[in-house]
Amino acid sequence: MSKQLILDRIRQALSTSSAEPEIPRDYRRGPAPVDLDRLVDRLVDYKAVVHRGSDISVIARQIIGAGSLVVPPGLPPEWLPSGVPARVDDRLSAADVAAADGVLTAAAVAIAETGTIVLDASPDQGRRILSLLPDLHICVLRPEQVVASVPEAVARLDPGRPLTWISGPSATSDIELNRVEGVHGPRNLHVVLWEAA
Amino acid sequence: MSTFLGMPAHAPRGVGHLRGDEPFPAAARTALANPQLRRNLEHATTTIRGKSGRVIAEVPDWQELRSAGSALKTYTMANLPRLLEQLEEKVTAAGGVVHWAADAEEANRIVTGLVRQTGEQRVIKIKSMATQEIGLNEALGEAGIDPVETDLAELIVQLGHDKPSHILVPAIHRNRSEIREIFLREMPGVDPALTDNPADLAAAARRYLRETFLSTKVAVSGANFGIAETGTLAVVESEGNGRMCLTLPETLITVMGIEKVVPAWQDLEVFLQLLPRASTGERMNPYTSMWTGVTPGDGPQNFHLVLLDNGRTAVLADEVGRSALHCIRCSACLNVCPVYERTGGHAYGSVYPGPIGAVLSPQLTGIEDNATLPYASSLCGACFDACPVKIDIPSILVHLRNQAPHPRAEKAAMAAAAYTMDRPRLYRRAQRAAKLTKLLGRRGRGLPPPLNGWVASRDLPSPPDESFRDWWRGR
Numbered sequence A: 001m002s003k004q005l006i007l008d009r010i011r012q013a014l015s016t017s018s019a020e021p022e023i024p025r026d027y028r029r030g031p032a033p034v035d036l037d038r039l040v041d042r043l044v045d046y047k048a049v050v051h052r053g054s055d056i057s058v059i060a061r062q063i064i065g066a067g068s069l070v071v072p073p074g075l076p077p078e079w080l081p082s083g084v085p086a087r088v089d090d091r092l093s094a095a096d097v098a099a100a101d102g103v104l105t106a107a108a109v110a111i112a113e114t115g116t117i118v119l120d121a122s123p124d125q126g127r128r129i130l131s132l133l134p135d136l137h138i139c140v141l142r143p144e145q146v147v148a149s150v151p152e153a154v155a156r157l158d159p160g161r162p163l164t165w166i167s168g169p170s171a172t173s174d175i176e177l178n179r180v181e182g183v184h185g186p187r188n189l190h191v192v193l194w195e196a197a
Numbered sequence B: 001m002s003t004f005l006g007m008p009a010h011a012p013r014g015v016g017h018l019r020g021d022e023p024f025p026a027a028a029r030t031a032l033a034n035p036q037l038r039r040n041l042e043h044a045t046t047t048i049r050g051k052s053g054r055v056i057a058e059v060p061d062w063q064e065l066r067s068a069g070s071a072l073k074t075y076t077m078a079n080l081p082r083l084l085e086q087l088e089e090k091v092t093a094a095g096g097v098v099h100w101a102a103d104a105e106e107a108n109r110i111v112t113g114l115v116r117q118t119g120e121q122r123v124i125k126i127k128s129m130a131t132q133e134i135g136l137n138e139a140l141g142e143a144g145i146d147p148v149e150t151d152l153a154e155l156i157v158q159l160g161h162d163k164p165s166h167i168l169v170p171a172i173h174r175n176r177s178e179i180r181e182i183f184l185r186e187m188p189g190v191d192p193a194l195t196d197n198p199a200d201l202a203a204a205a206r207r208y209l210r211e212t213f214l215s216t217k218v219a220v221s222g223a224n225f226g227i228a229e230t231g232t233l234a235v236v237e238s239e240g241n242g243r244m245c246l247t248l249p250e251t252l253i254t255v256m257g258i259e260k261v262v263p264a265w266q267d268l269e270v271f272l273q274l275l276p277r278a279s280t281g282e283r284m285n286p287y288t289s290m291w292t293g294v295t296p297g298d299g300p301q302n303f304h305l306v307l308l309d310n311g312r313t314a315v316l317a318d319e320v321g322r323s324a325l326h327c328i329r330c331s332a333c334l335n336v337c338p339v340y341e342r343t344g345g346h347a348y349g350s351v352y353p354g355p356i357g358a359v360l361s362p363q364l365t366g367i368e369d370n371a372t373l374p375y376a377s378s379l380c381g382a383c384f385d386a387c388p389v390k391i392d393i394p395s396i397l398v399h400l401r402n403q404a405p406h407p408r409a410e411k412a413a414m415a416a417a418a419y420t421m422d423r424p425r426l427y428r429r430a431q432r433a434a435k436l437t438k439l440l441g442r443r444g445r446g447l448p449p450p451l452n453g454w455v456a457s458r459d460l461p462s463p464p465d466e467s468f469r470d471w472w473r474g475r
Helices: A003-013 A036-045 A056-064 A094-099 A150-156 B024-032 B035-057 B062-078 B080-093 B104-118 B129-133 B136-142 B152-159 B176-186 B198-215 B241-247 B265-279 B312-316 B321-326 B332-336 B338-343 B354-365 B382-386 B393-403 B408-421 B424-440 B468-473
Strands: A049-053 A069-071 A086-088 A102-105 A109-111 A116-119 A136-141 A163-166 A188-194 B097-101 B122-125 B146-149 B218-221 B225-227 B232-237 B251-257 B287-292 B302-308
Touching: A003 B080, A003 B097, A003 B312, A036 A049, A036 A188, A049 A056, A056 A102, A056 A136, A056 A188, A094 B198, A109 A150, A116 A136, A116 A150, A150 B265, B024 B338, B035 B265, B035 B332, B035 B338, B062 B080, B062 B265, B062 B321, B080 B097, B080 B225, B080 B302, B097 B104, B104 B136, B104 B218, B104 B251, B104 B302, B122 B198, B122 B241, B129 B136, B129 B251, B136 B146, B146 B152, B152 B176, B152 B198, B176 B198, B198 B241, B218 B241, B225 B265, B232 B241, B232 B265, B241 B287, B312 B321, B312 B354, B321 B354, B321 B393, B332 B354, B332 B382, B338 B354, B354 B382, B354 B393, B382 B393, B408 B424
Parallel strands: A049 A188, A069 A086, A069 A102, A102 A136, A136 A188, B097 B302, B122 B146, B122 B218, B218 B251, B251 B302
Antiparallel strands: A109 A116, A116 A163, A163 B287, B225 B232, B232 B287
16 A cells, blocks of 8 residues: 555655645625526526426426336425326336436526536435436426525535536537537436426 | 655656657647648637637636635645545545555556456446546556446547547547548447437447446546545536446446545535636536445445555645646646647647646656657747636746756857856857858758757847947947
8 A cells, every 4th residue: 555655755745835825715605696597598508498387297297298207216296297107216227217218306406507406316316327317307496496606506515415416418528629419318308497386 | 766765756657648659849740740630629629719718708706716726726735645634534434445556557556456356347437537647448458357438539539549639528639520430430330321410429429338338337437526525526527428437337446646635525616617617618517426435225336546646746846836736627728729729639648738738747757758848838828827727837837948958059059148148248249240140041040950950940030230239339
């Protein structure tokens, strides 16, 4: 093990160092008012499809059509669209998860300024592969989960949980540095902004 | 080369990809003779400069974020031993295993050994500069293990038997029709009717890698950030190949340079705003994954973190040069550099090309192994302006130029010039004699060797017919 060697090298390298700086945190840290229209604008700009409404099950059925769903174990049962085949993830194999046409989850936090939703693997979001393997992800956001900026989102999240930050569908900039949607992750991202009835 | 134990050491020779086959001027000449390469680079860098400029202009506190990012990195370097030990403690407490690798050979040995323990013959890889730097794919190959690159651009490079030429987009030197040809030639099972539409090319990679993702039990990644306070690792990506590698396999091995540690969870609020906008010109990249050790029932149940030195402590030992370690690998400096835009990344020899490579590679290897790189710049300063953590690359370039070995003839000429300028009478005579340089042809092109080496990429100014002193006296 080279731990001691590396630490000795670092201490030697720093032996002539001067004082360490104060971190200037005079950037915007919030809290700032949340602009839901801005969130929608940013989501749409990165090719997510946005729905607004109070009846999640109806909206979800319109999106999934004749396809099948996989859902996390803690999803609110009233969100499940009737007449749509839905498997609850009770340790399904990766192949079974991948076989579903779509996945329906909640989220932990969303950031209006960047059009980002963050999943933290809570029971209503499930294991990380759920929102990864199906080609369609339907994600339901409650208005109180939306924050204005990145610092506010970081402050709300628990780093002890596995986190997935999602900004639009899977994409790449690898061909001529232009953004192209649709590589390995879900090629279709639908965000449902839940509005009280 | 032997050093005292505990003294900062350079990255060893004979392993990894920090040294090119030929010096920059020779390699650049080859690249400049390729007009297709120059067109591809100009198109790509112009596109990204526009995108990045637009999303940075949306952020009213961009300069404040840059200052915070810069200070955070300075703080990190000053507290590196404590932060690394804290990271190790937190990762271990969360069920991970931490390894320390003094150089590329040790890192390759550790990773190869860990893969061997699983009994697997194939690993899936997320694009990672650290594993490219240490030549991990070659080391795995020698051990009979097949490394599969899953990032689209890395896949293009791997299938094309090519070398990466950009930090963010290793296949930036290829345009869409060249990528289509590589896929048609090298991708098993590809549809022969494949078009060069980027969406079709991306879909071809999706089909090709899907089964590999689902069936491979070991993944290797790098890391963008490692949070000392919490033991959390973060990988920033676009395609979802990273999420596949980080969640589907049973074993995950992450190789992280020691400079990537970040003090506190809260500090991510700075870097997650700086990196995507400076890098791909997006408000946020499509996917960022964060994990802390092992999560029961979700993702890999075996997690190994390999902390890599490989010359970084030697960089740290140079008080002027150490800020090269602040780099968050966004590649903004490449995209604004007039030299990079014309020569491309291969000319730099190292996996770290462009302005940041010109200051990082020579410091990691020792200046003698990359002596021409500090000159691969016009010192225009665009890289400094573009850097999201405000690394003063031009100043480090000048600092390194002073350390690089200089030809004896140049040293003698500069000493003679200094002697002459100190003595007014000598200087006057020299000025008159300078008129004779007109005999050497336009811009000094007629100079005999070895002096013609000096004017190969510089113009010798033509002296005026009358010097200022002569004009003053005769006024």
